[in-house]
Amino acid sequence: MVQKVLQLKCQCNEYPWGKQGSESLAAQLCAKTPGTDFKIDENKPYSEMWMGTYPELPSYVLETGEDLQKVLDKHSQELIGHGVIRKFKHTMLPYLPKVLSIAKALPLQLHPNKDLAEELHRKDPSQFTDPNHKPEIALALSDFEAFCGFKSLEDIERLMQLEPLKKFLPEVKKPRFDDQTLKHIVREMLKASDETIAETNDALLKLPKEKFGKDTYIPDLIPRLSNQYDKCDNGTVVALVLMNYLQLKAGDSIYIPADGIHAYLSGDIIECMARSDNVLNTGFCPRADRNNVDTFCSVLTFTPHTAEEALLKPKKFERARNGKTKIYAPPLSEFNVLSTEIGDGENEMISAIEGPSILLVTKGSGTLKADGKEHKLSEGYIYFIGQGTEMEFHSDKALQIFTAIVE
Ligand SMILES: [Zn+2]
Structure with a gap:
């Protein structure tokens, strides 16, 4: 008999934008997994804890130390299920959930679509380690600041009338300010020299605040972003003027x-994405780490085009018996995320998911009854749940649980 519920041991990476030592929620949760040798080093930043089977930072079965993917390969029908195997044509986990703890801006980035990802992977497999696309969601666990998608064309057109920004406009004025105009501006801003960016930031700071209309956060954030990277970083102008x-x-x-442009600025989040690590970076990182601006601009999508459009609203999850579970279901993606919140002494029951799940406890304690056994739930506990397994949660102390699912 294959065990359907496997407690996992996960790992953190140490990108420089991560929160320091035990300030990092990713590190805190990672350190709470029992039976591991992970100890927080206060001198290191901890950026992301990965929960899944991507080879760069794989998860292991706590009890046996086995690589989770090896177990899935051995028992793919029982754990992944034929529906999901048929859909994705492989036995790997099709998604990758992470906990991110962000102290300063992540690189300004986009994740290429499938066609471009295939091409980049073929040409440069060391940098683009898989041929997949990577739609992603970011779910805030605390206050979370992010730049995501573009402002409306009206808002951008208005801001571009500010004297220091006019040089990025097309020389020949088009009859209409449209996405092609915007694309031109993005390219000009990303290609601008260090001096041009520094001058622009200085000139924007000298303007009276009213000039920015409702976007007075722009002059407030210039010094903050310049401190984190450099006042020459092209990302500052693109993010502040053009993005939400x-x-x-x-x-x-x-x-x-x-192909959606984004840069996360601060906070703790759950991130879930398709099984991929492909990224094109163009700002908030040293010039040497940036990808080609023309490639970046050639695939750039103009959705979302307002702050409202960027939001993903959760819905009630109908297959949870006690109504304490919401579902975040992004369009066109390989996964959904469930968020379950259960008060002291309460229960929730989730009927069987026809695919593999990864579950993380972020708050509280209690138990999970599944596959004929009772498992302990506590902050930082992570479980793999095989397909077709009903889950019954009981909370001793208010539980908060996130579960990535696919069917
Ligand atoms: Zn991203």
Whole structure:
């Protein structure tokens, strides 16, 4: 008999934008998994905990130490299920959930669509390690700041009338300010020299605040972003002038489609994405780490085009018996995320999911009854749940659980 519920041991990476030491929720959760040798080093930043089977940072079965993917390969029918295997034509987990703890801006980026990802992977497999696209969602666990998609054309056109920004406009004025005009501006801003960007930021800071209309956060954020990277970083101008600046609360979520421009600025989040690690970076990172601006601009999508469009609203999950579970279901993606919140002494029951799930406890304690056994739930506990397994949660102390699912 194959065990359907496997407690996992996961790992953190140490990108420099991560929160320091035990300030990092990713590290805290990672350190709470029992039976691991992970100890927080206060001198290191911890950026992301990965929960899944992507080879760069795989998860292991806690009890046996086996690589989770090896177990899935051995028992693919029982754990992944034939429906999901048929859909994706492989026995790997089709998604990759992470916990991110962000102290400063992540690179300004997009994740290429499937066609471009295939091409980049073929040409440069060391940098583009898989041929897949990577739609992603970011779900706030605390206050979360992000730049996501573009502002409306009207808002951008208005801001572009500011004297220091006019040089990025097309020389020949078009009859209409449209997405082609915007694309031109993005390219000009990304290709601008260090001096041009520094001068632009200085000149914007000298303008009276009223000039920015409702976007007075722009002069407020210039010094902050310049401190994190450099006042020459092309990302500052693109993010502040052209993109939506979102200040989200715990429970809010955004969806990033393939080719969608985004940069996360601060906070702790659950991120879930298709099984991929492909990214094109163009700002908030050293010039040497940036990808080609023309490639970046050639695939850029103009959705979302307002802050409202970027939000992914959760719905009630109909297959949870006690109504304490919401579902975040991004369009066109390989996964959904369930968020379950159960008060002290309460229960929730989720009927069998016809595909593999990964479950993470972020708050509280209690038990999970599944596959004929009772399992302990506590902060930082992570489980793989095989397909076709009903889950019954009981909370001793208010539980918060996130579960990535696919069917
Ligand atoms: Zn991303």
